[in-house]
């Protein structure tokens with residue numbers, strides 16, 4: 443079942459929808475945490491990281507974002523019209539918070555021309571395919587070369603993510619090894635996840651946040 447939902451250009455945060463302006467930044471700010479025992483204010487860094495999630499229609503881009511943000515899953519394909527903006531936060535082990543300004547883009551062909559504005563100044567790109575759909579995997583090269591036309595390789599961290607890891611073996615069309623090889627060839631980090639079960643999803647966003655801090659906020 444396909445549902446067209448007009449929630450684009452909104453921020454899903456704390457289970458509410460907010461209208462937004464296109465005002466995300468990649469700057470950082472300083473949060474403060476009070477140490478009750480000693481009465482000291484210990485500054486904990488808060489960084490913002492712009493991330494774009496890309497891939498063919500129905501590979502599960504929105505579902506991955508929704509799983510991380512709300513820890514929920516829907517069997518319906520809620521077709522993304524243009525782009526959704528969500529803002530999950532990741533807390534790292536050292537107390538640093540990374541606010542991920544996540545642009546969840548539409549896989550449908552008719553929206554392709556608007557994608558470059560979301561690549562621009564992104565610090566990470568998550569290329570997603572469906573492990574049960576070989577075409578969505580074969581097309582990854584096209585997605586990557588499209589991004590390379592707009593962003594210098596050194597300015598962005600690339601992830602290749604095979605979603606729908608929960609599918610039974612007989613429905614799998616792309617092996618883990620094929621995914622790994624392609625990621626190596628394209629200089630990307632690789633993971634398989636399932637938005638349905640949640641397997642690998644928190645790890646994905648944690649890795650994105652950690653790598654972002656390592657590379658851009660050392």
Ligand SMILES: Nc1nc2c(ncn2[C@@H]2O[C@H](COP(=O)(O)OP(=O)(O)OP(=O)(O)O)[C@@H](O)[C@H]2O)c(=O)[nH]1
Nearest residue numbers: 499500501502503504505517519522549606637638
């Ligand atoms: N089995 C399984 N199905 C999934 C998974 N993730 C998403 N789906 C299903 O795949 C379909 C498409 O999911 P979406 O998240 O809407 O896909 P999308 O990539 O955002 O699609 P577009 O917005 O059209 O580009 C839906 O029916 C989801 O329920 C998963 O991990 N496992």
Ligand SMILES: [Mg+2]
Nearest residue numbers: 503504521522
């Ligand atoms: Mg979507």
